[in-house]
Amino acid sequence: MTLALDILKKTFGYDAFRPPQDEIIQTLIEGGDALVLMPTGGGKSLCYQIPALARPGCGVVISPLIALMQDQVSAMRELGVRASFLNSTLDFATVQSVEQALLNGELDLLYIAPERLVQERTQQLLSQARIALFAIDEAHCVSQWGHDFRSDYLQLSLLHQQFPHIPRIALTATADERTRAEIVTRLQLEQARQFIAGFDRPNIRYRIALKHNARQQLLRFLKAEHANDAGIVYCLSRRKTEEIANWLGQQGFTALPYHAGLPAETRAENQSRFLREEGVIVVATIAFGMGIDKPDVRFVAHLDLPKTVEAYYQETGRAGRDGEAANAWMVYGLQDVIKLRQMMANSQGNEAFKRVEQHRLNAMLGLCEITSCRRQALLAYFGDDRPEPCGNCDTCLEPVDTWDGTEAARMALSAAYRTGQRFGVNHLIDLLLGSETDKIIQCDHHRLPTFGIGKALDKNQWSSVFRQLVGRGYLRVDVEGYGALQLESHCRSLLRGEESIQLRRDTLKKVTKQQTKTALPDDIDVALWEALRECRRELADTQGVPPYVIFSNRTLQEMCYEVPQSLTEFSHISGVGQRKLDKYGADFLRVINDHINA
Structure with a gap:
């Protein structure tokens, strides 16, 4: 470690290691394998750069970051480290030059993309060179359960099979227990020491x-x-x-x-x-x-x-x-x-x-x-x-203001259950508020015992209740059923009154009204209203007809309230027949989705 500290000071300009860097570096210098989980900015790179400089030969870094290899190599060269890379951006002459430098012992670090490493030509090259270690950066890419899966990483077990005596280090900033287990299995790191640094980034x-x-x-x-x-x-x-x-x-x-x-x-x-x-x-x-x-x-x-x-x-x-x-x-x-x-x-x-x-x-x-x-x-x-x-x-x-949402949650769950778990949040809110919409009447839901029992809360408050119930696993969204809310087994004790629930008190800002010549209800989303009117105007201009021929104002207002997400939901809007559904449905749904995602 005296040599490692000397390299740290003279090459990188630091006086001391941050734990557990020293243990990781010593493990590799002594020829052992390591799996390292360290938060971004925690100094993972030093964990393989210093052993590569301390051990005889060249450290080979497998990285998926082709776009950044040039920057990484430039940064190393600025420090006086003999570094280069091999990836698909290089011409053949440059590739040959880098390969010869490796064989001549003129490189300290070589960055290689995983798709190049698995090529037979590259494996033959490495077998002829003196290798200090293999570093597998962004190791979570090997996991099919991870969030950045790369298929080429699945073949990196070849390092252990073809170079069994060369130490390997796998590094990542994020991996839960399942992903860590898969990294160990797929890279054959069962004998490696595991270093899991604290994940906290207090700044x-x-x-x-x-x-x-x-x-x-x-x-x-x-x-x-x-x-x-x-x-x-x-x-x-x-x-x-x-x-x-x-x-x-x-x-x-x-x-x-x-x-x-x-x-x-x-x-x-x-x-x-x-x-x-x-x-x-x-x-x-x-x-x-x-x-x-x-x-x-x-x-x-x-x-x-x-x-x-x-x-x-x-x-x-x-x-x-x-x-x-x-x-x-x-x-x-x-x-x-x-x-x-x-x-x-x-x-x-x-x-x-x-x-x-x-x-x-x-x-x-x-x-x-x-x-x-x-x-x-x-x-x-x-x-x-x-x-x-x-x-x-x-x-x-800013501690969250909460309220006892037990009774409201039971009403919401009951509304979903009594409507057959086939309807989305807007319909369930209409049911709880006692709104006699065409859809409520058509489905005979105004006769249900849950009709109108939730008038103590407004539409925004009910939307918050449903969102939090989904977030906490009491309800799930059936994406194949056009956003229908369905009960999870987790909700039984809450429905039976055996459990209470504290909900976040959301303070949603009201939609700021924009300039509009049309008198509108107070609770309408004016931005969506204007976007729908503009869509209607463009369609009317194209066909040379007055806008109301496309859809009436009342129909547009219902779109604002119902916010349909599919052609099936759109077909339930008052004033939308089959011909208008076929002719205009996709255009208006696009406007609605753009507004939601804005």
């Missing part, structure tokens, strides 16, 4: 709020706290990343989109600007961020709910790598849950995989709905206990 402030106008919420957050800061905004869809980036640009921010559908040159340019310029915001899907080593990212914002707690932790961990104060900010809504569950239902995974993903989504939603310290819940998910509340999350800084 990051976690804040989660309900989505009511996501763009304006984001704008207020940025203007108030991060007007000139670098940050990342995560969205679920590619289209949304581009729309939000353009919109932020109009608000005076330097914002760039990033998703897998953009040309490679555009992605590289946007990533390069983010890394090299100050105050740049990247609006991205989950395709962006792994391996990003920018220390001064001051915030990570989510405009959509992440699929898992692991994904959330990994993505938020890209903020504040320098140890300075940073924000993890997110807005979410029940519609996010419905969208994610639809994506899961349509995935190619088997039923076991879908069940696990469902549990993980429920855990993520539970983190959002929790009324106690978020950091305690987040750390507990990874098996890291924190005895005291953190004092640096929204629920600690």
Whole structure:
């Protein structure tokens, strides 16, 4: 370790290791294997860079981050480390040059993409070279249960089989117990020492709020706290990343989109600007961020709910790598849950995989709905206990106002049960409020004992009750049944009165009314109303007919209240016959979905 400390000081400029770096480095220098879980910014890279320099030969780093290899190699060369990389971006002459340098013993570190490592040519090359160690970075990519699965990682067991005497280190920032077990099995690391550092990032402030106008919420957050800061905004869809980036640009921010559908040159340019310029915001899907080593990212914002707690932790961990104060900010809504569950239902995974993903989504939603310290819940998910509340999350800084929601919850569950568990939240709220809508009358639900029993709460309050019941696992959303709410077995004791429940008291801001010439009810969403009117006007202009010929104002108002999510739900709107359903349904549903996702 004297040599390791000397390298740490002379090459990297640090005086001492942060535990457990010293133990990990000693394990590798002595020829042992290691599995390392360390939070982003915790110094994982040193755990293989220093042993690679201390041991004879070249350290080989397997990394999925082709777009960042050049930056990683440049950073090493700046320190005087002889580093290079092999991936698909190089021409044949350059590849030959790098390979010869490896064989000549002229490299300290070589970064290789996993798809190149599994090629026979590369394996022959490595068998002829003197290798100090193998480092498998972002090791969670090997797990099919993980959030960044890479199929090429499944073949990395070949390292143990073909190079059994060369030490291996697998590293990741996020892996729950199941993912850790799969990493060990697939990489044949059963004999490796496991180092699980604390997951806490105390400098990051976690804040989660309900989505009511996501763009304006984001704008207020940025203007108030991060007007000139670098940050990342995560969205679920590619289209949304581009729309939000353009919109932020109009608000005076330097914002760039990033998703897998953009040309490679555009992605590289946007990533390069983010890394090299100050105050740049990247609006991205989950395709962006792994391996990003920018220390001064001051915030990570989510405009959509992440699929898992692991994904959330990994993505938020890209903020504040320098140890300075940073924000993890997110807005979410029940519609996010419905969208994610639809994506899961349509995935190619088997039923076991879908069940696990469902549990993980429920855990993520539970983190959002929790009324106690978020950091305690987040750390507990990874098996890291924190005895005291953190004092640096929204629920600690502004304790949640709760109320006894037991009776309201029983009414909500009863409404779902008595309607056959075949209807969505809007219909159930109408039932509880005693609204005699066409759908309520048509289904004969005005005769049910639950009709009108919930008038003590308003529509927003009932929406909050249903959302929290889904979040806590009392109800589930049937994505194949157009968003119908169904009872989970977990709800029985609550229904029977054997259990009580404290609910979060949500204070939703009322929709700000915009300029409109039409007299509207007080509780209507004016932004959606205007968007529907604009759609109607465009269709009317195209066909040369008055707007009311397309749909009446009353029909548009019902769309605002019912917010249909499918053609089947749209067909139940008053004034929508089969011909208009076929002719206009898709156009109006698109407007509604765009509004929900805005």
